[in-house]
Amino acid sequence: MTAFSRVFSATLLIGSCNLFGAGLSLPAALEILENxxxxxxxxxxxxQSAQRDTSIAKGYNFGSLDLTQNFVRSNDAGNVFGFKLSSREANFGDFSADxxxxxxxAGSPDYTTPPKRLNYPGYQNYYQSKLTYMLPIFTGGKxxxxxDIAEKMEQIKKLDSDHMKTEKRYELRKSYYDMALLQHSIDQMNTIHKNISxxxxxxxxxxxxxxxxKVDLLEVEAKKANVERSLTEMEANKKLLYHYLSFLLNENVTEIELPAxxxxxxxxxxxxxxxxxxxxKKAHEGLEIRDRMVDLAYAPFLPQIGAFAEASSADDTFLGNFNDHKAYTVGAKLSWNLFNGAVDKNALEKARIEKLKTTTEVELAKKGIALQYDKIRTEIDSLNSQVKSLEKELELSDTIYKNYEGRYHEHLASMSDVIIKQSQQIEKVLNLQMVKNQRNERIFALEKLSNGVK
Structure with missing residues (x-):
C-alpha cells in the first residue's frame, strides 16, 4: 500500500467514524498517526537529508569531470604567443623571422635588437574548450x-526517525488508556452523583x-455540588485529551473507541x-563511527595518489578547426607528507583515545538502560499492589457507605456520618484513578524503552 493510499484510507476511516457515530479505534489512530x-x-x-549526505560522500570516489570554455582577447606578448601555440597556429613569423x-x-645580421613582432604583437582572440577528468586513486582510506561515517550517520537518523514514531505511538496509546481511565472514573462519579440525588x-x-x-439537607446538597464540580473537572480533562489527540493525529478527533x-x-x-x-543502538553506531575515525586519522601517514585526463581544442574563433586543434593530456600525481611536527601522530592517538572513551560510554549506557528497566519493573509491581489494595478499599468504602445510608434512614447514624463515608468513597475513586494512571504510564515507559516492543 502506498503512502497516499494509507492516508486516503485513514481519512475515509475518520469520516466513516464521524458519520456513523462510532469512535476512532486505537489501531486506526495508530495508522493515521504514522502518516x-x-x-x-x-x-x-x-x-532523507542524511541519505543525500551518504550519496555525496560516496560520490567523491568517482572523481569529477569539468568542462571549461575560455573566451579571451589579449595583446600581451606571452599570452598571444601561448594562444597560438595552444591552437597550433604559431609560425616563424611570430618570432620576427622576416x-x-x-x-x-643585407649582410648585417642583428642578434641583439628585440624583435618587434614578437614583443609587440597585435590583439589575439583565444577560444578554448577543455574537458578535465580527475580521479582519486588512493587517498589512504579517507x-x-x-x-562509512556518512552511512552510520544515516543509520543514526533512521534510528531517530524510528524513535520519534515510538514516542508518538507511546503518547497516543497513553492518551487512549488515560481516556479509558477517565471515563471509568466519570462513570463511578455519576453513580455516586445518582446515589446522592x-x-x-x-x-x-x-x-x-x-x-x-434542615442541616442534613444542606450537607447533602453541598456534597452533591462537590461531586458535580469533580465531574466538571473530569469532563474538562476529557476535552483536553481530545484536543491533544487531534494535535497528535493532525486531524479533528471528537470521539474515540475506548480500549476494552x-x-x-x-x-x-x-x-x-x-x-x-x-x-x-545509536551508541553502537557511534562506536563504529569512532572506529572509522581512527582509520581517517591514520590516512595522513599514507601517500595520496590521483590521476587526471584532459582533452581540449583551441582556436581564434569559437569552435573553429576543432578537430585539427585538439590536444590530450594524461597524468598522475603522488604526494606524501613526510613530516609535520608530529601533528598526525597526535591526531591518531587522540582518535584512539576517543574510541576507547566511546567504548566505555557504550558499556555505561547498557548498564544504565538495564538499571532503568529494573527501576520501571519495580515501580510497576509496586503500583499493581497499590491498585489491588485500592480496589479492595473502594469495594469496602462502597459497602460502608450503603450501610451508613441505611442506618441514617433508621435514625441510627447522622447525615454527617453518611457524608463522611461518601467523601471517603469519592477519595478512593480518585486515588484509584491516579494510581492506575501512574501504572499505565510506567508500562508505556517500558515499551518506549524497548522501542515499541510489547
Whole structure:
C-alpha cells in the first residue's frame, strides 16, 4: 500500500467514524498517526537529508569531470604567443623571422635588437574548450572512511526517525488508556452523583415529615455540588485529551473507541529492552563511527595518489578547426607528507583515545538502560499492589457507605456520618484513578524503552 493510499484510507476511516457515530479505534489512530503526525514527518525528512549526505560522500570516489570554455582577447606578448601555440597556429613569423632575414640578406645580421613582432604583437582572440577528468586513486582510506561515517550517520537518523514514531505511538496509546481511565472514573462519579440525588430526595421527604433536619439537607446538597464540580473537572480533562489527540493525529478527533481494558499488560523482558533500545543502538553506531575515525586519522601517514585526463581544442574563433586543434593530456600525481611536527601522530592517538572513551560510554549506557528497566519493573509491581489494595478499599468504602445510608434512614447514624463515608468513597475513586494512571504510564515507559516492543 502506498503512502497516499494509507492516508486516503485513514481519512475515509475518520469520516466513516464521524458519520456513523462510532469512535476512532486505537489501531486506526495508530495508522493515521504514522502518516499525519508532523513531528514524524519532520524526522522522516531528516532521514532523507542524511541519505543525500551518504550519496555525496560516496560520490567523491568517482572523481569529477569539468568542462571549461575560455573566451579571451589579449595583446600581451606571452599570452598571444601561448594562444597560438595552444591552437597550433604559431609560425616563424611570430618570432620576427622576416626582420632577421632582411638583416641577414643585407649582410648585417642583428642578434641583439628585440624583435618587434614578437614583443609587440597585435590583439589575439583565444577560444578554448577543455574537458578535465580527475580521479582519486588512493587517498589512504579517507574516502571510504568518509563514506562509512556518512552511512552510520544515516543509520543514526533512521534510528531517530524510528524513535520519534515510538514516542508518538507511546503518547497516543497513553492518551487512549488515560481516556479509558477517565471515563471509568466519570462513570463511578455519576453513580455516586445518582446515589446522592436519591439521598437528597429521601432527605427532603424526611424533612417534610419531621424526621430530618434542615442541616442534613444542606450537607447533602453541598456534597452533591462537590461531586458535580469533580465531574466538571473530569469532563474538562476529557476535552483536553481530545484536543491533544487531534494535535497528535493532525486531524479533528471528537470521539474515540475506548480500549476494552484500562490496564495494558506488558511482558517485555530485559533482553527485549537491551536488543531494541534506540539509545543503545545509536551508541553502537557511534562506536563504529569512532572506529572509522581512527582509520581517517591514520590516512595522513599514507601517500595520496590521483590521476587526471584532459582533452581540449583551441582556436581564434569559437569552435573553429576543432578537430585539427585538439590536444590530450594524461597524468598522475603522488604526494606524501613526510613530516609535520608530529601533528598526525597526535591526531591518531587522540582518535584512539576517543574510541576507547566511546567504548566505555557504550558499556555505561547498557548498564544504565538495564538499571532503568529494573527501576520501571519495580515501580510497576509496586503500583499493581497499590491498585489491588485500592480496589479492595473502594469495594469496602462502597459497602460502608450503603450501610451508613441505611442506618441514617433508621435514625441510627447522622447525615454527617453518611457524608463522611461518601467523601471517603469519592477519595478512593480518585486515588484509584491516579494510581492506575501512574501504572499505565510506567508500562508505556517500558515499551518506549524497548522501542515499541510489547
Amino acid at each position: 499525519n503526525n508532523l513531528e514524524i514527518k519532520t524526522a522522516a525528512l531528516d532521514l 626582420e632577421f632575414m632582411a638583416n641577414f640578406m 574516502l571510504s572512511a568518509y563514506g 436519591t439521598l437528597e430526595r429521601t432527605t427532603q421527604m424526611m424533612l417534610q415529615e419531621g424526621y430530618a433536619k 481494558s484500562d490496564y495494558p499488560a506488558s511482558l517485555i523482558s530485559e533482553e527485549d529492552v537491551l536488543s531494541n533500545n534506540t539509545d543503545l
